Amino acid sequence: MWRLLQLADSAFPAGGFAHSAGLEVAVQRGEVAGATAVQAFARAALWQAGAGALPLVRAAGAQPERAREWDARCQAALVSAVARRASQLQGRAWVMAAEGAFGAALGAGW
16 A cells, blocks of 8 residues: 555656646636635646546556556547647656566556
8 A cells, every 4th residue: 555655646756746737827827816716726627637537547447458548548638749748758757666666567568
C-alpha cells in the first residue's frame, strides 16, 4: 500500500506538478479570481479528469493484457497534439521513476 501512495504523491518525480489544467490562463484572463473561484476550478478539473480517466484505469486493471488498447483509447481522447505529447512524456517519466524506485521493468516495450 505504501508504494501505491508513493506513486500517487505529488512530489513523485514525474513532472505532474507542472500541469495546471489551464488555471494560469484562466487567472490571467480574469475568469478565475479569488480563493473560491480557484477551488471551483480545481473541483471541476478533478471531476473532468476523473470522468475521462477512471473508466480506462478500471478497464486496464480488470484486463491488464489489454493495457496497450486502453492506453491508445486514452491518447485518442486527447485531441490536442500538445496535450497528447505532454501526457505521453509525463507517463514515460512516471514509469521511469517507478522503475528506478522499485526495480521493476514496468514500461518494457512501451
